[in-house]
Amino acid sequence: MIRYLVRRAALAVVMLFGLICLTFVIANVAPSDAAALAAGPDAGRAQIEQARRDYGLDRPLHEQFVRYVTDLGRGDFGRSVATGRPVGQDLAKYFFATLELCLVAMTLGILLGIPLGVLSAVFQDRWVDHGTRIIAVSGIALPPFWFGLLLQLGIASSLGWLPTSGRLSVFTEPAAPITGLLLVDSLLRGNGALFAEALSYLILPAIVLSLPCLASILRVNRSEMVEALRADHITAARAHGVSRLRIVAVHALKNAMLPTLAIIGLRWGWMMSSTVLVETVFDWPGIGLYAVSSAIAGDFKPVMGVTLIVGLNFMLANLVVDLLYGALDPRIREA
């Protein structure tokens, strides 16, 4: 198991390097002059050349690459040419907003998806199954920006139950971050009012983000459960008089959880990298919004930083899934 982990970690380093190369190349072939952007719209030729020298953009490409990689090694993501701020600082701020959104959305997806999947399998082709099929199909089919707008219009605007957008009211001063996750921080400080407010802003975007993920968890879990419930050892357990609840919730579900875990891991990686639409609709200050606004401005250091974070997150998710696989199935652990 440890050897396996080391091998996986080594592989992750190689993949990370590949990712760095790729983002670097893409950022440099993009038709945008970072020096001109850095110097500002009214800058003359001399000022642009000055900015080019300041940011090291006049150096040969391989030299820039080596510098970029060594900086990354020190945890320095470079500076945004548009704002002049260090990308690392921005990422730290925006990443946790996205992480919080994704954590809540994924929790929703898992807590609803797995039980609904189990129920659909147990009551296969009955009304529960048909009902969840409708949820699943709409979860995959509804474009998130449209669904988000509908929720804003209905629940936030017309009914006024929840705020429309943002992470907190503009009048609320968020306390200094401990973990960066508002829900956790407010709880740690014992600030119930802040918790409720953060939650009220979080619910709608989290629902929109969780729907496609809920749909795929539900469908995968359902079909795996149907399969698992047909297994010979389930017949044997029934014949021996094992209780129905125990058969469904432990004997079958444990077998169905392996593929479900795989889809959860994939969905997690995917979710972190596709928050853009939801963050834009709900004006959520996360890395998706940050990456897109930087890209539109032609400012590529933030985009590269976000890509790296998202890629790293994907690898971590896969590693965690592999570990859980081993924990669940002893045959994998021993192989």
Add this chain to the structure above:
Amino acid sequence: MTLLSIDDYRLAFDGFEGTAHVLDGITLDVARGETLGIVGETGCGKSVLARSLLRLNPAPPARVVSGAIRFEGEDILAMPEAALRRLRGRRIAMVFQDPAAFLNPLLNIGTQMADVLQGQDSAGGARRRPAREVRARAAALLASVGLPEPERLLDARPHQLSGGMRQRVLIAMALAGEPSLLVADEPTTALDVTVQAQILALIAVLVAERGLTLMLISHDLGVIAASCARVAVMYAGTVVEDAPTATLLGTPRHPYTKGLLAALPDLDNPAHRPRGIPGSIPSLRQPPPGCRFHPRCPIATARCSVEKPLLREVGDAAPSEAALCDEINPMPRDLGRLASRDGKTAALHVGEEETASPRDLDSAALGGLETALPPQAPPPSHRVACHYA
């Protein structure tokens, strides 16, 4: 005394391509303490019949068309869910074909056994036993089927055990509820030959020690002959012949039974060429009308394709149309020897323990076989479902 009584039981499976009439009027009684073998080709409905006893066939697609299965007088087919749960494992228990597939690969043996014990407790309305008590009982059960180091085994997963050990674990689970009827569905098919003999010996010992009634399902006449006092032969969802093992092997009456025996090689007489039965098993979606065997039967007449022959008592009287059937006879001699049931023949295979053997299982098995088989005088009934046999 009749323990199990199957009465004109018909079961169909509904599917997209039509309805398969899988069991067609099974009528069979099993007395308490009897050892009944059920033999037949793949697809003849043996396993479906066995699973019907615990209502394990998934419904739908399975659908009971008619009939009753009475166990100690109660109709299993009409049992409510709660009674069914008290039946499963506690009154009728089952051992399955492939022990690798019938144990959950992700749960350790201890958990699976505890689930069985606790499930049966709760079905019977008993108080929940403390975990340590359950574990001790599970270990005792494993020891009782001749498994070494039961305590350590409880923490093992199925893939860490050999095929024979896994089958022993499944047998231990089947015994957990102290059932009176043990249904063994091809318990040795997936095992090596030497392990097969051990498992058969173990079953024989358990049947003798615990006074179990045994229903052993197999496609292997040798296995049945070694373990059962009575045999029922199935063909395409019907019982075609039902007789004491020695009688059936010595003087088979139904043309299908004769064909089966003629298809066996004869070890003592290599010159004997095994002969197959011409044709193949019929589609159960459109079974032949009348007798389901008639398209392949050498003595079929026009009547056979119209009128379904019912099981009827033939006793020891010589068959009236004997001359017609002799052509497809003679039975191989080594099976006759097995059928002599003197214990020694069957014991030839025993005593080659592959796994560590605690508690003198070998000698227990030898003794067990001798005590298990002869004293049960099977009812001298010989029934055949054929107009002419």
